[in-house]
Amino acid sequence: MKALRLKNWGREPELTEVDRPVPGAGEVLVRVEAAGLCHSDIHVLDAAPGTLPYRLPFTLGHEIAGHVAALGPGAHGGPAPGERVVVHGPWGCGTCTRCAAGQDNYCDRRGSLDWHGAGLGRDGGMAEYVLVPTARHLVPIGDLPADQAAPLSDAGLTSYHAVSGVRNALGAGTTAVVIGVGGLGHLAVQILRATTPSRVLAVDIRPEALALADRSGAHLSIPMDSDTAAALRKATGGVGVDAVLDFAGAQPTLELATQVLRPGGELAIVGSGGGQLTVRKPGFLPPGVRLSLPFWGTRQELVEVIALARAGAVHVETEQLPLRSAPEAMDRLRRGLIRGRAVLVMSG
Structure with missing residues (x-):
């Protein structure tokens, strides 16, 4: 599959071919429909070596909407295959009391992790598929368009x-x-x-x-x-x-x-x-x-944001681009030329 990968600090990401991930125990494979671009992506790209704890390489993209493609063994109790979802992007340790309550954005062990979430040290959604470590990070979106749902997972949630x-x-x-x-x-x-x-x-x-x-x-x-x-x-x-x-x-x-x-x-x-x-x-x-000093948001708040959008109370102004245009879109974002939110829309 195609994926936009950060391979070296201080270099532009590369659109490359990688193996499609296979979900393991408890994991969920999501077929990406849309992935938003964020200034946080620019901060990652511009970070000096050693500034962030992330291990290279990894796929960018933390605003993700799509549908469930496959469930790993034991991945029960969440959305079913084919169900359309948005990904709650801040992934914490998964075991502290904050994470257990859906507050991964304030994970107690955040300072000791070598990732901060999807596309932030872990493979994200600027790809055809993304592997989500647990179904608790998924929120159903029904018929909400993917280009609306994806940016709501950060821009809307924050x-x-x-x-x-x-x-x-x-x-x-x-x-x-x-x-x-x-x-x-x-x-x-x-x-x-x-x-x-x-x-x-x-x-x-x-x-x-x-x-x-x-x-x-x-x-x-x-x-x-x-x-x-x-x-x-x-x-x-x-x-x-x-x-x-x-x-x-x-x-x-x-x-x-x-x-x-x-x-x-x-x-x-x-x-x-x-x-x-x-x-x-x-x-x-x-x-x-x-x-x-608010940072991102909780899973329950993402549920509430999606509900507002489905009710017509919140609408994201977006510029939609194909995945291959990601480098151009990031350059425009860096120069302040994006109106509203840029969203990469996957084909197929």
């Missing part, structure tokens, strides 16, 4: 998990701000609209991203410039916002968040843009602010 962490602060009459309206941010806007009564404001430096925010249901979209903080405060009658979800995580966006949060607000830093936030008391943060 956004949903971030919103879940601040939802307690977003009752009637509140305001939430989404900074960075890309592949994750445009889904966060929709999830906020679908699961909270909060007013949703969106911020981005790119006009096309602000247009995407509008299409996603933002009540107000504001360009990122020197007047953004004042515009956000004006939009809240001067009191500030109840929650900020920062999908950029850069220095300017973190500084903006500290300027517009009201006392007792919520700050979720989702993006890995290299910004730094000094936390001290007293300090720059308003009193009572709660800070979270």
Whole structure:
């Protein structure tokens, strides 16, 4: 089968022929229908040797949708052959209490593993087939299109998990701000609209991203410039916002968040843009602010995201490309030229 493999650090991945995997005890073979591209893939490609614990080579791709092709011995109790599924991508040790509860994203042994999940040290879904170590990593998707389901397994799940962490602060009459309206941010806007009564404001430096925010249901979209903080405060009658979800995580966006949060607000830093936030008391943060660093999401949250999408409450804006176009798509992603989420669609 064809697979996009990372063979050497600092080199571009190669589309190559490899043997189709055969499921062993408890494993499930999934025929891939679609695999999303993510900035995490770029971080892996650009990592210096020794930065990540992953062993080369491995197949990229952690946003995966397809159908069950075969079950290994003892792989019972999960989706049946032919059933369409999405893969819960963060694979932990499988034995700690967090993993047992479907919270592999916060596996207690994460620091000692030489993988972080599908396509992240273990063979992923940028291939015709992917071997999933256990059926508990699979969530049925019914008739949801694969190009929608695949990006929901990270872009949608991470956004949903971030919103879940601040939802307690977003009752009637509140305001939430989404900074960075890309592949994750445009889904966060929709999830906020679908699961909270909060007013949703969106911020981005790119006009096309602000247009995407509008299409996603933002009540107000504001360009990122020197007047953004004042515009956000004006939009809240001067009191500030109840929650900020920062999908950029850069220095300017973190500084903006500290300027517009009201006392007792919520700050979720989702993006890995290299910004730094000094936390001290007293300090720059308003009193009572709660800070979270959400990572991916739980299996149950993935079930809930898929349900939202099947109900029509969440829709991913995608650019669909064949597997052979993966290198070109990654280059465009690196240069910020992808609208929404890029998805590799397998033929056959």
